[in-house]
Amino acid sequence: MRLHYSQEMTMSQIPEVLPHDVHNEALISNVHPVDWQNPEPASRYNLVIIGAGTAGLVTAAGAAGLGAKVALVERHLLGGDCLNVGCVPSKCIIRSSRVVADIYEANEFGIRVPEGVEVDFPVVMERMRELRAQISAHDSARRFKDLGVDVFLGEGRFSGPDTVEVGGKTLRFKKAVIATGTKPVHPAIDGIAEAGFLTNETVFSLTKRPRRLAVIGGGPIGCELAQAFRRLGSEVILFHNASHILNREDSDAAEILQQSFVRDGIRLIFNCKTKRVERKNGSKVIQIECGGKSDEIEVDEILAGAGRAPNVEGLNLEAVGVKYDKREGVQVNDHLQTTNPRIYAAGDICLKYKFTHTADATARIVIQNALFLGRKKQSALTIPWCTYTDPEIAHVGMYERDAQEKGIAVDTFIRPLNDVDRAIADGEEEGFVKIHVRKGTDKILGTTIVARHAGEMISEITLAIVGHLGLGTLSRVIHPYPTQAEAIKQAADAYSRTRLTPFIKGLFTRWLAWTR
Numbered sequence: 393m394r395l396h397y398s399q400e401m402t403m404s405q406i407p408e409v410l411p412h413d414v415h416n417e418a419l420i421s422n423v424h425p426v427d428w429q430n431p432e433p434a435s436r437y438n439l440v441i442i443g444a445g446t447a448g449l450v451t452a453a454g455a456a457g458l459g460a461k462v463a464l465v466e467r468h469l470l471g472g473d474c475l476n477v478g479c480v481p482s483k484c485i486i487r488s489s490r491v492v493a494d495i496y497e498a499n500e501f502g503i504r505v506p507e508g509v510e511v512d513f514p515v516v517m518e519r520m521r522e523l524r525a526q527i528s529a530h531d532s533a534r535r536f537k538d539l540g541v542d543v544f545l546g547e548g549r550f551s552g553p554d555t556v557e558v559g560g561k562t563l564r565f566k567k568a569v570i571a572t573g574t575k576p577v578h579p580a581i582d583g584i585a586e587a588g589f590l591t592n593e594t595v596f597s598l599t600k601r602p603r604r605l606a607v608i609g610g611g612p613i614g615c616e617l618a619q620a621f622r623r624l625g626s627e628v629i630l631f632h633n634a635s636h637i638l639n640r641e642d643s644d645a646a647e648i649l650q651q652s653f654v655r656d657g658i659r660l661i662f663n664c665k666t667k668r669v670e671r672k673n674g675s676k677v678i679q680i681e682c683g684g685k686s687d688e689i690e691v692d693e694i695l696a697g698a699g700r701a702p703n704v705e706g707l708n709l710e711a712v713g714v715k716y717d718k719r720e721g722v723q724v725n726d727h728l729q730t731t732n733p734r735i736y737a738a739g740d741i742c743l744k745y746k747f748t749h750t751a752d753a754t755a756r757i758v759i760q761n762a763l764f765l766g767r768k769k770q771s772a773l774t775i776p777w778c779t780y781t782d783p784e785i786a787h788v789g790m791y792e793r794d795a796q797e798k799g800i801a802v803d804t805f806i807r808p809l810n811d812v813d814r815a816i817a818d819g820e821e822e823g824f825v826k827i828h829v830r831k832g833t834d835k836i837l838g839t840t841i842v843a844r845h846a847g848e849m850i851s852e853i854t855l856a857i858v859g860h861l862g863l864g865t866l867s868r869v870i871h872p873y874p875t876q877a878e879a880i881k882q883a884a885d886a887y888s889r890t891r892l893t894p895f896i897k898g899l900f901t902r903w904l905a906w907t908r
């Protein structure tokens with residue numbers, strides 16, 4: 393979303409969300425109402441929260457619900473990245489792109505689509521804007537006011553040991569929370585700033601499909617958007633500086649996705665140096681060097697999806713003794729307390745795992761620790777995640793390499809989806825469920841699932857880990873037939889079969905012979 397400010401940006405100005413249409417007007421009226429009047433500050437707040445993305449909103453709603461006096465400060469749009477320029481708009485266009493993929497494969501299902509597929513890109517983007525506006529009601533300033541939260545629109549900064557300043561008003565706090573999130577890292581490539589590039593903050597404002605799109609970065613954001621734009625009709629080239637995309641994931645999982653990308657027609661360029669970008673005849677020319685050879689690639693747009701940087705500037709953190717790093721963000725202990733014990737942090741600004749659900753989970757910890765002398769620890773969280781490509785890759789717990797580093801021996805149970813009836817019936821046989829347990833036991837250490845709806849399946853494993861349920865218990869769980877989640881049950885059954893040692897089998901055989 394391109395945020396335009398008419399003059400030099402002062403944060404009390406109204407962000408201009410492009411394009412101008414009824415949906416973005418509805419969005420703005422929820423998350424940064426034009427006629428919003430900041431309230432008169434209370435004499436002192438239990439909590440002053442800077443940043444109203446997921447972390448800030450969840451902290452504010454939870455704390456106010458428990459009776460705390462809460463001030464919430466937001467300089468742009470309530471809802472932060474997730475609602476406005478992250479999860480919500482990306483998942484809306486991914487859904488449209490999956491429809492395209494399904495239509496291309498319709499013949500295999502006995503459905504003729506004689507005229508071919510025509511993607512109406514402006515309508516795809518309009519659908520996204522309409523749904524985003526609809527969802528924005530959950531994060532609206534008026535809703536939070538009704539919940540008893542004092543919402544201040546403007547840039548917040550610490551102005552004293554127990555004060556935050558916003559729009560000329562001073563908010564006194566007992567405790568404060570930094571929930572200011574991150575912004576996209578601008579690639580360090582010569583000429584790219586002059587040539588211009590898109591980030592997650594601008595790509596969802598497009599109304600015209602780029603004919604040729606270069607995506608820089610093969611992490612989750614780059615992969616999701618590369619595949620979505622390819623399926624919506626752009627020619628896509630994905631640059632990634634490692635040997636496989638999604639390099640946090642196991643290579644066997646990433647390999648399945650790479651094959652899917654290749655079938656989609658995405659050109660993958662690994663481990664090449666992106667040297668320079670220049671504008672030529674209306675195009676952007678990217679000069680690259682691969683294995684000592686130079687090449688030029690011409691595109692219409694470049695999308696940078698190569699990392700996030702914490703929003704630490706302008707908060708005056710030094711003055712209140714909050715230590716931070718310009719790359720890692722605000723430093724917190726296990727209780728999410730910063731180096732100033734009265735100030736906590738939650739969400740992307742302080743976390744390694746930057747997800748909406750971790751922003752939510754850490755907000756809940758902060759409420760307990762900051763307001764109720766709680767001692768909740770972020771290290772106790774079990775954090776799943778999912779990259780919403782096709783197929784999706786979801787993970788929770790340890791990878792095998794993590795277990796090896798810790799000297800933990802594992803047994804691994806893998807079920808390929810081409811052995812699962814429902815996946816075969818759905819024509820979605822690509823993928824697997826891979827579960828690691830502590831060797832000789834059924835204690836689940838970690839799981840990777842590659843499947844079209846892996847994000848829906850991983851919660852069963854997360855529940856098992858959180859509830860200390862072993863793989864043996866999962867083998868006793870009746871799964872409706874036919875479902876793709878039966879792959880989990882099959883892996884669990886494979887574990888149960890390992891319990892049938894030759895000795896026990898011998899006993900059974902003798903018993904059965906005797907009772908014949």
Ligand SMILES: Cc1cc2nc3c(=O)[nH]c(=O)nc-3n(C[C@H](O)[C@H](O)[C@H](O)COP(=O)(O)OP(=O)(O)OC[C@H]3O[C@@H](n4cnc5c(N)ncnc54)[C@H](O)[C@@H]3O)c2cc1C
Nearest residue numbers: 443445446447467472473474478548573739740746747748
């Ligand atoms: C393209 C994309 C897709 C994503 N998809 C997913 C997904 O599918 N699932 C998932 O779990 N996660 C996803 N994420 C990540 C998710 O969006 C973030 O983890 C989440 O938004 C973090 O919430 P937060 O509250 O910590 O920070 P943010 O959402 O960044 O909110 C921080 C807020 O603080 C405000 N702020 C900053 N400084 C100040 C200041 N000085 N004064 C006042 N306000 C300030 C900002 O304006 C912002 O509104 C995606 C991210 C991107 C970019």
